[in-house]
Amino acid sequence: xxxxxxxxxxxxxxxxxxxxxxxxxxxxxxxxxxxxxxxxxxxxxxxxxxxxxxxxxxxxxxxxxxxxxxxxxxxxxxxxxxxxxxxxxxxxxxxxxxxxxxxxxxxxxxxxxxxxxxxxxxxxxxxxxxxxxxxxxxxxxxxxxxxxxxxxxxxxxxxxxxxxxxxxxxxxxxxxxxxxxxxxxxxxxxxxxxxxxxxxxxxxxxxxxxxxxxxxxxxxxxxxxxxxxxxxxxxxxxxxxxxxxxxxxxxxxxxxxxxxxxxxxxxxxxxxxxxxxxxxxxxxxxxxxxxxxxxxxxxxxxxxxxxxxxxxxxxxxxxxxxxxxxxxxxxxxxxxxxxxxxxxxxxxxxxxxxxxxxxxxxxxxxxxxxxxxxxxxxxxxxxxxxxxxxxxxxxxxxxxxxxxxxxxxxxxxxxxxxxxxxxxxxxxxxxxxxxxxxxxxxxxxxxxxxxxxxxxxxxxxxxxxxxxxxxxxxxxxxxxxxxxxxxxxxxxxxxxxxxxxxxxxxxxxxxxxxxxxxxxxxxxxxxxxxxxxxxxxxxxxxxxxxxxxxxxxxxxxxxxxxxxxxxxxxxxxxxxxxxxxxxxxxxxxxxxxxxxxxxxxxxxxxxxxxxxxxxxxxxxxxxxxxxxxxxxxxxxxxxxxxxxxxxxxxxxxxxxxxxxxxxxxxxxxxxxxxxxxxxxxxxxxxx
Numbered sequence: 055x056x057x058x059x060x061x062x063x064x065x066x067x068x069x070x071x072x073x074x075x076x077x078x079x080x081x082x083x084x085x086x087x088x089x090x091x092x093x094x095x096x097x098x099x100x101x102x103x104x105x106x107x108x109x110x111x112x113x114x115x116x117x118x119x120x121x122x123x124x125x126x127x128x129x130x131x132x133x134x135x136x137x138x139x140x141x142x143x144x145x146x147x148x149x150x151x152x153x154x155x156x157x158x159x160x161x162x163x164x165x166x167x168x169x170x171x172x173x174x175x176x177x178x179x180x181x182x183x184x185x186x187x188x189x190x191x192x193x194x195x196x197x198x199x200x201x202x203x204x205x206x207x208x209x210x211x212x213x214x215x216x217x218x219x220x221x222x223x224x225x226x227x228x229x230x231x232x233x234x235x236x237x238x239x240x241x242x243x244x245x246x247x248x249x250x251x252x253x254x255x256x257x258x259x260x261x262x263x264x265x266x267x268x269x270x271x272x273x274x275x276x277x278x279x280x281x282x283x284x285x286x287x288x289x290x291x292x293x294x295x296x297x298x299x300x301x302x303x304x305x306x307x308x309x310x311x312x313x314x315x316x317x318x319x320x321x322x323x324x325x326x327x328x329x330x331x332x333x334x335x336x337x338x339x340x341x342x343x344x345x346x347x348x349x350x351x352x353x354x355x356x357x358x359x360x361x362x363x364x365x366x367x368x369x370x371x372x373x374x375x376x377x378x379x380x381x382x383x384x385x386x387x388x389x390x391x392x393x394x395x396x397x398x399x400x401x402x403x404x405x406x407x408x409x410x411x412x413x414x415x416x417x418x419x420x421x422x423x424x425x426x427x428x429x430x431x432x433x434x435x436x437x438x439x440x441x442x443x444x445x446x447x448x449x450x451x452x453x454x455x456x457x458x459x460x461x462x463x464x465x466x467x468x469x470x471x472x473x474x475x476x477x478x479x480x481x482x483x484x485x486x487x488x489x490x491x492x493x494x495x496x497x498x499x500x501x502x503x504x505x506x507x508x509x510x511x512x513x514x515x516x517x518x519x520x521x522x523x524x525x526x527x528x529x530x531x532x533x534x535x536x537x538x539x540x541x542x543x544x545x546x547x548x549x550x551x552x553x554x555x556x557x558x559x560x561x562x563x564x565x566x567x568x569x570x571x572x573x574x575x576x577x578x579x580x581x582x583x584x585x586x587x588x589x590x591x592x593x594x595x596x597x598x599x600x601x602x603x604x605x606x607x608x609x610x611x612x613x614x615x616x617x618x619x620x621x622x623x624x625x626x627x628x629x630x631x632x633x634x635x636x637x638x639x640x641x642x643x644x645x646x647x648x649x650x651x652x653x654x655x656x657x658x659x660x661x662x663x664x665x666x667x668x669x670x671x672x673x674x675x676x677x678x679x680x681x682x683x684x685x686x687x688x689x690x691x692x693x694x695x696x697x698x699x700x701x702x703x704x705x706x707x708x709x710x711x712x713x714x715x716x717x718x719x720x721x722x723x724x725x726x727x728x729x730x731x732x733x734x735x736x737x738x739x740x741x
Contacts, residue, residue, distance in 0.1 A: 056289040056624045057118030058085070059162050062093070063185050065178060067273055068108060068170030072185050077164045084632075085118040085164070087147060087587035088639045090133040093167055094145070095642060095730065098135075101145065101649040105137035105265065106247065106272040108171035114158075114238070114278065115166075117590035120347075121159030121286040123298050124618045126592035128346035130155040130238075130261075136504075137249045138265035138398065140459040140483030141656075144503035145646045147587065148252070148266055150238075151345040152259035152363075154280065155590070157236035161282025172274040179209065180280040181223045190276035194245055197391035198254035201239040205279045209235045222283055229283025239277040240270045241393020242445040247271045248455035250398040250444075254390055258353075258363030259345070262395040263484070263504050265457075289624025297617050301349055301610065305601070350595050361386055371396050374404065376432035385437040392441045397505065401485050402458035403440060405477055407431050409467075421465050424449045459483040475662035488512055490668040490690050491554050493566050497575045500657055501704065503647060508582050508593050511552075514538065514600050516672040529600070529607050531682035535675050538599045541611055542581075543630035545573045549682075554674035556690050564677055567696040572704040577633065583643075584636030585615055585629075638725045641717055644710070645730045648739050654701065654715035664694040711741030 055078065062075040080089045090113035095101075098111040112134035119127040129149055136146035158165070161182050168178075175190035188208075193201050206214045211224060214234075222228045237255065244251030244267025251267020254260045270276070288294055338358055344351030353363050361369065361383035372385040389396055409415035410428040417424050426443055430436040443451035453461040459479060462468040471477040478486045480496055484505040489496035492515065498506040514534070535552045545551060551574035555565030564570050585591055598609030612629035619627045644652070667689035676685045705712040709721030718741040722731040734740040 056287050057622045059159055059164050059286065061163060062165045062167060063163050063180065064167045065185065065187065066169045067172040067176060067187065067275065070187050072187070075167065083639065084584055084588040084635055086115045086131040086590050087133065087583060088635065089165065090115040090131055091639055091642050094133060095646065097167065097169065101646050103135065105135040105143050105269050108273065110135045110269060112168045112266070112269060113165060116155040116158050116164055117588065119589055119618060119622050120155040122288055122622055123294055123347055124622060125298060125301055125614070126345070126348050126350065126595045127590050128153060128156050128348065129590035129592065131587055131590065132253065132261045132266055134266070134269060136264035136266065137268045138263065138395070138457055138483065139504060142651050144482065144650060145643065146264040146503045148261035148264045149587065150253070150255055150259045150261045151592070152236070152255045153346040154236040154238055154255050156346040157233070157280050157282055159282070159286050160284050161280050162284050166278065168273065168275065171272060175274050175276055177205065177275070177277040177279065180278070181209065182228060182282050182284065184223065193276045195242050198239040198241045198393045199257070199391050201277055202237040202256070205237050205277060206234050209279060209281060222281055231281065231283050233281065235279045235281040237277055237279045239393070240267050240275065241391065243392050243394045243455065244268050244271040245276070246445060246447050246455065248394070248444065249457040249460065250395040250455070252393050252395045254393050256363055258368060258390045260390065262397060263507070265395070267393050288622050290621040293617060294621035297614060297621065301614065348592065352594055360384060364390060367400065368396050371400055372437050377434060377437070381434040384434060388438055388441055392445050394441060394444065397485050398457050401478060402454065405458065405471070408476065422450065426450060457483065472660040472662055475666045480659045480663045491556070491670040491674045491687060493554070493571070494575060494578050496659065496663070496692070498578055500659060501575065501579065508578070508586065510578060510582070510597055511538070515674055531675050531684050534600065535682055537607065541597065541599055542577050543633060545577055548573055550677065552675050553677045554685070555676045555678065556687070558676070558678050560677060562696060562699070567700040569703045569707065572700065572707045575704060576707055579640050580633045580636035582636065583639040584632040588639065589615070589619065589632070591615060638727065641722060641725055642727060642730060645717055645722070645734055648716050648734060649737055652715065654705070654713065657701065657715060659692060663692050665691070667691050714741055716741030
């Protein structure tokens with residue numbers, strides 16, 4: 055077996071039993087998310103349970119491409135019933151980078167399945183093929199960094215430096231390495247069942263969304279550590295090296311000469327990382343770094359050691375509160391140590407301050423903020439206290455640990471906040487994320503389980519804005535659209551998938567409420583379920599539709615994906631075949647959500663999404679006056695009635711019942727999901 059190691063660890067914390075699952079039994083699902091969902095469906099008999107229930111099954115899955123020189127595939131997919139979403143905590147996913155997935159493969163495992171709940175704190179220790187459940191009593195309540203350091207000491211025989219070769223498991227026969235164990239740790243927030251608790255690996259690679267910190271806390275699971283000295287068998291090493299070297303010559307960032315380079319595909323990271331590697335950004339020397347096997351590094355290592363591995367929204371965790379850049383970085387490190395989801399708490403703490411300014415929240419007020427004194431809001435000590443109160447569920451922290459939406463509900467503020475956009479959380483209790491005008495964000499998130507956090511179309515459109523429509527580089531709007539849609543198999547002939555018109559009379563014909571848009575959303579969901587979440591090509595590098603570093607503006611998609619897969623797996627996988635497997639995975643996930651209570655009637659945005667206007671970020675493509683153009687519409691919103699009509703088009707395209715939004719038997723059986731259809735029928739929820 056190439057790519058896969060052939061086995062998945064199955065660990066029951068209740069019975070303290072350890073077994074294996076043959077990867078071959080699930081190989082048709084690809085890897086990562088696909089295998090995780092298939093295993094969850096088989097092992098979690100009641101899909102309607104709460105995420106805190108011991109019967110919740112959590113999977114931690116790698117990609118068959120991980121642990122090799124395949125570019126950017128060191129992602130790890132975490133799945134199970136979450137505790138963050140509202141009003142129903144859906145079966146969901148999270149994902150983190152770093153070196154965990156590669157190390158898991160080096161130890162000989164394709165993934166980990168966790169069932170049950172321990173009676174006292176434990177951590178899972180994997181050293182090559184040996185898996186053990188260890189006592190974590192002394193680790194409970196520790197922050198994520200201290201937890202990892204202590205586990206490094208325990209596994210490494212008292213050392214945390216690893217400056218030289220050391221014998222794994224105390225024996226040279228077990229293999230030697232210079233690496234620290236890769237540890238995925240829960241923080242004090244998750245230990246205390248915070249719904250916004252997350253899991254952190256190394257300094258800041260986090261599985262943030264879904265509330266898996268709280269799920270692990272309910273299972274009394276503190277961490278999973280893995281160290282391996284093996285390797286992954288590759289079918290065609292030469293072809294893999296050819297792909298890698300081609301990317302290196304043409305597209306990789308030279309860390310010794312980090313010059314910002316123009317790019318319009320999902321590798322805007324070359325320039326982004328370079329920008330962060332200069333001392334002027336953080337007023338201290340630093341170098342770029344990335345996940346295992348990555349050639350497009352987007353992280354950094356600083357001279358002071360602060361803010362390492364954190365990026366993007368993490369760095370803005372406490373922005374707008376008057377802190378210095380250095381103190382903002384320190385606040386970010388506090389967040390990573392606490393193990394708290396930045397996407398939930400960034401909007402939360404700002405909204406709490408708004409309520410304080412209005413006189414509605416504070417010590418002794420209607421919403422009693424004890425022990426938080428919001429008069430100190432613009433200080434680093436308050437940022438630290440805010441997290442500490444949440445992690446320990448002290449006073450108002452008990453509400454904060456339930457997440458912003460549930461706290462707003464308890465305080466009697468939810469309806470008002472979602473009407474006025476005081477809380478910018480349009481669907482399922484997740485914050486907005488570049489939702490307009492790039493409607494694939496909000497549409498995909500609502501049809502799914504969480505904020506999609508996928509930049510497939512964002513990077514090209516953003517760069518189009520930055521380069522004045524790319525006209526100077528010869529990329530007209532029509533050519534731009536043709537190149538993107540030409541890769542969106544099997545809908546490659548439909549250029550109108552990228553018509554973002556919303557109020558020029560075309561919105562229901564070819565624009566954002568059209569069947570063309572339904573195709574675009576369906577392609578996006580199917581594509582990412584396989585190529586991003588199962589093969590785990592990095593979201594910030596793939597797909598690469600368009601690239602300004604090439605004379606013809608062509609990106610490396612699908613050349614890189616198809617040839618990397620073939621080189622490692624020893625068999626063909628066309629881009630379209632991968633998308634079709636993604637459609638199968640998407641329908642399996644949809645069926646699980648239906649069992650949990652999903653119905654057309656509840657797939658609705660918060661009121662502010664229809665009554666408030668959004669100022670878009672960047673340009674989009676529109677078909678107007680009989681030609682393709684780049685547009686930067688000043689403001690837009692979603693029309694509720696037109697969106698309802700669009701849902702019908704989307705359900706019909708997906709082969710779901712348009713009245714309920716439930717998959718039909720014919721659709722599921724055509725995808726080889728007869729047993730899924732049977733279970734839905736038994737539950738009375740087959741479309």
